[in-house]
Amino acid sequence: MRTVKWNLFLSGGLLLLGGMLLWTGAARADVSSTNAAAILIFPKVVVDTTTASPDANGKPMERTDTIIQITNTADVPVNVRCFWVDANGHCSNSGKICNPVGDPVDTNDICGPVEFCNPGWQETDFAFRLTPKQPIVFVASKGLPDLPLSDIPNNGQFSGGSILPVGEDPFVGELKCIEVDDSEQPTDRNDLKGEATIEEIEVEGAAAAPSVDSRGYNGIGIQAIPGQNNGDDTLVLGDPTLQTSEYNACPNILILDHFFDDAVEPSVLGQTVRTHLTLVPCSEDFNLQAPITTVVQYLVFNEFEQRFSTSRSVRCFSEIVLSDIDTRPGPIGDAQSIFNVGVQGTLTGQTLIRGVADAATTYGHGLLAIAEEFHCSSSNPNLSDCGKDVGEGLSAAFVAQQRGTRMQSDFIYLPAANSPQ
Amino acid sequence: MRKVKWDAFLSGLCGFAAVLGLVAAGARADVTIEGAQPTGGASILVFPKIQANSTFDTVIQIANTGNSMLHAHCFYVDASLRSTLSGLSCSVPSATCLPSWQETDFLIWLTKQQPTHWLLSKGRNIDPTDGFKNDGSGFDPGRVPPVSDFIGELKCIEVTESDEPLTGNHLKGEATLETIATTTGTLPDAPGTQKGDVAKYNAIGILGNPDAQPSGPLLLDDQIYSACPSKIILNHFGTGADDPVAKDLEDAGANLTSSSVATELTLVPCSEDFENQLPKSVTIQFLIYNELEQRFSASTTVTCFLSVELTKIDSPGAPTRSAFSSNFLGTDVAHTEITPVVNLDGTTGGLIGIAERIVSVTSNGQTVSARAAYNLHTEGSLIPESPDQIILPLTE
Numbered sequence: 001m002r003t004v005k006w007n008l009f010l011s012g013g014l015l016l017l018g019g020m021l022l023w024t025g026a027a028r029a030d031v032s033s034t035n036a037a038a039i040l041i042f043p044k045v046v047v048d049t050t051t052a053s054p055d056a057n058g059k060p061m062e063r064t065d066t067i068i069q070i071t072n073t074a075d076v077p078v079n080v081r082c083f084w085v086d087a088n089g090h091c092s093n094s095g096k097i098c099n100p101v102g103d104p105v106d107t108n109d110i111c112g113p114v115e116f117c118n119p120g121w122q123e124t125d126f127a128f129r130l131t132p133k134q135p136i137v138f139v140a141s142k143g144l145p146d147l148p149l150s151d152i153p154n155n156g157q158f159s160g161g162s163i164l165p166v167g168e169d170p171f172v173g174e175l176k177c178i179e180v181d182d183s184e185q186p187t188d189r190n191d192l193k194g195e196a197t198i199e200e201i202e203v204e205g206a207a208a209a210p211s212v213d214s215r216g217y218n219g220i221g222i223q224a225i226p227g228q229n230n231g232d233d234t235l236v237l238g239d240p241t242l243q244t245s246e247y248n249a250c251p252n253i254l255i256l257d258h259f260f261d262d263a264v265e266p267s268v269l270g271q272t273v274r275t276h277l278t279l280v281p282c283s284e285d286f287n288l289q290a291p292i293t294t295v296v297q298y299l300v301f302n303e304f305e306q307r308f309s310t311s312r313s314v315r316c317f318s319e320i321v322l323s324d325i326d327t328r329p330g331p332i333g334d335a336q337s338i339f340n341v342g343v344q345g346t347l348t349g350q351t352l353i354r355g356v357a358d359a360a361t362t363y364g365h366g367l368l369a370i371a372e373e374f375h376c377s378s379s380n381p382n383l384s385d386c387g388k389d390v391g392e393g394l395s396a397a398f399v400a401q402q403r404g405t406r407m408q409s410d411f412i413y414l415p416a417a418n419s420p421q
Numbered sequence: 422m423r424k425v426k427w428d429a430f431l432s433g434l435c436g437f438a439a440v441l442g443l444v445a446a447g448a449r450a451d452v453t454i455e456g457a458q459p460t461g462g463a464s465i466l467v468f469p470k471i472q473a474n475s476t477f478d479t480v481i482q483i484a485n486t487g488n489s490m491l492h493a494h495c496f497y498v499d500a501s502l503r504s505t506l507s508g509l510s511c512s513v514p515s516a517t518c519l520p521s522w523q524e525t526d527f528l529i530w531l532t533k534q535q536p537t538h539w540l541l542s543k544g545r546n547i548d549p550t551d552g553f554k555n556d557g558s559g560f561d562p563g564r565v566p567p568v569s570d571f572i573g574e575l576k577c578i579e580v581t582e583s584d585e586p587l588t589g590n591h592l593k594g595e596a597t598l599e600t601i602a603t604t605t606g607t608l609p610d611a612p613g614t615q616k617g618d619v620a621k622y623n624a625i626g627i628l629g630n631p632d633a634q635p636s637g638p639l640l641l642d643d644q645i646y647s648a649c650p651s652k653i654i655l656n657h658f659g660t661g662a663d664d665p666v667a668k669d670l671e672d673a674g675a676n677l678t679s680s681s682v683a684t685e686l687t688l689v690p691c692s693e694d695f696e697n698q699l700p701k702s703v704t705i706q707f708l709i710y711n712e713l714e715q716r717f718s719a720s721t722t723v724t725c726f727l728s729v730e731l732t733k734i735d736s737p738g739a740p741t742r743s744a745f746s747s748n749f750l751g752t753d754v755a756h757t758e759i760t761p762v763v764n765l766d767g768t769t770g771g772l773i774g775i776a777e778r779i780v781s782v783t784s785n786g787q788t789v790s791a792r793a794a795y796n797l798h799t800e801g802s803l804i805p806e807s808p809d810q811i812i813l814p815l816t817e
Binding site for chain 2 (some may be wrong): 049137201208210253304305342347352395
């Protein structure tokens with residue numbers, strides 16, 4: 001009888017503990033775009049100032065650039081090490097910048113008929129220091145050679161370092177920033193937050209009104225686990241055994257609510273909508289410059305609860321129109337895509353995006369994403385151009401939501417910050 | 422002896438549980454746009470700013486992240502100004518032009534993984550003849566009422582089939598703020614708008630404890646539902662600062678006269694009394710840090726709903742004198758911490774919200790503006806003696 005009573009109590013207690021642990025697990029945000037973090041990721045940074053010179057022919061002057069804001073939320077100075085990831089493609093012979101997943105017609109225009117567009121993946125890193133609570137802002141095309149307070153200390157603290165501009169123009173790619181200590185080794189502090197705003201401005205020479213488009217998203221934060229960081233150049237994101245994990249795990253599934261491509265949104269304007277999805281991997285090897293290929297599975301639900309699926313590989317960085325995920329790049333075949341309103345029949349859908357795990361133990365297949373939604377005039381005869389160029393539609397950006405955590409660890413390998421002794 | 426052993430075990434177990442509880446509270450994200458693990462959703466979904474009038478409209482998207490039927494009880498909170506004499510909308514707050522704080526509620530239900538949407542000004546009908554590719558195609562989530570001349574908040578609460586609160590964490594959503602008419606104006610008083618412009622944000626989710634049994638009122642105390650943040654962090658441009666991209670274009674020789682940036686902040690209290698229609702007031706303190714690490718402060722009171730350009734918080738008549746203006750800050754950007762303080766009656770409460778960055782560019786005598794929306798960063802849990810609570814109206 002005593003044994004039975006004891007077991008009942010034990011069971012109740014363990015049940016209570018189990019419940020609490022479950023609630024802890026249920027509530028924990030592993031990767032968050034609204035909490036300060038140790039790793040800050042801006043999945044899409046874009047620059048194009050190549051048409052921003054005065055033109056004698058009266059053509060519009062255009063500029064696309066990304067405004068980055070980063071803030072130290074702590075009461076102490078923090079050091080930050082950042083990596084530009086240049087995902088431009090280059091023509092195989094001439095080296096001209098091209099888009100390896102873009103419309104083949106455009107690639108042919110740039111590279112010509114005998115060259116092909118090689119995907120690229122080039123990192124450039126820089127480091128800087130922020131004083132307590134200090135916010136900074138810079139545009140990706142120019143960087144920030146001198147930080148505020150680099151020469152005038154406040155509270156006895158200098159900021160320092162400089163922010164490099166992106167390495168090419170035009171540029172498309174990612175910015176990843178990692179909180180480090182004074183010797184540029186990773187730490188377990190979570191003090192960084194940030195926002196990115198992609199702006200496109202077009203100015204006509206004559207009496208026309210300017211065109212301005214602006215879309216913004218929060219930098220995605222991966223939090224360090226206090227006391228777990230060993231300070232080496234290999235960052236471990238998640239670990240099901242909880243032995244080696246230094247940072248929270250990446251999400252298992254990304255959830256994207258979106259308009260199906262070419263849907264006519266319901267407002268009085270009746271604009272046509274297209275969505276561009278940008279995916280970046282959680283695992284990155286900046287040391288060996290070795291991009292990782294991840295197979296991405298997409299489960300698409302429409303408003304009839306019907307499910308469709310497709311898959312496509314991502315290597316290093318992917319910005320793609322939803323309708324091009326399962327059809328040829330460019331407008332051909334878009335009407336047959338499972339991301340197109342003509343196939344789905346309802347205006348909106350919910351897509352679950354999952355990187356397929358494998359047995360690798362030195363890298364993982366977690367993904368992070370933002371989406372850009374372009375609204376274009378339905379009377380435009382070239383709707384497939386919606387969002388392609390400056391002035392082709394007005395837009396908004398948002399961060400994809402997430403479900404679960406990866407059972408396979410992700411790794412970020414940093415190049416050594418200091419010369420070998 | 423047996424009793425002593427029993428107590429020791431009990432004490433140890435309770436102590437362990439208490440430690441775990443502390444750890445749990447420390448690790449917990451309070452409100453989130455990313456959703457709970459492993460369900461990917463939340464139990465209460467808040468859209469702090471939705472708008473439907475002659476200039477703006479809003480597309481609401483809500484999805485069920487679960488694999489079973491989901492029911493939600495949704496509340497529109499109308500904060501638009503109404504004349505107390507005629508009942509019609511008015512524009513300048515006065516003794517006879519007050520926010521209406523009118524609540525309207527409705528129920529929606531979504532099948533497994535089903536997304537749905539509606540336009541705020543149209544609502545959604547139950548019409549099986551909607552056809553293919555049309556607004557309304559798909560399983561209708563229920564009758565969603567339309568609204569007009571509306572600015573305010575939408576709050577949806579996951580419930581059972583019998584309308585009892587449920588902490589299933591299956592709701593997620595987004596709002597798209599659309600500009601449907603072009604208006605002229607200058608920052609910061611009356612930012613002009615550009616027809617067709619869109620800004621989008623993720624709805625804010627308040628997570629439920631899946632092991633708890635909620636009942637009215639809904640307590641946001643980190644036990645039943647997640648608590649609201651103790652601090653909100655906003656990165657913003659100083660109002661009136663040059664837009665850096667426009668400035669570069671101007672420097673390159675473009676025919677640009679000027680550019681400027683402003684920020685609109687929207688905050689809503691976490692507590693809500695839908696039964697008695699009593700608006701909640703929260704006093705908040707702003708600590709503003711510029712790029713030179715200099716600190717300034719301001720304060721205001723949020724009653725039910727606040728959506729305002731930043732300079733109107735502390736200097737509505739003279740924007741350049743505001744602590745939020747670039748003229749005063751001396752730098753282009755600032756970092757502002759927003760903290761609820763204790764009211765005179767000893768109460769306090771949490772807030773959640775969004776921000777919109779507005780950039781205006783002038784060329785050839787014409788000014789065009791574009792908006793981008795951001796979710797606000799949050800920190801900590803606010804659990805006062807009397808925690809935030811949502812009082813639902815009786816359904817019987």
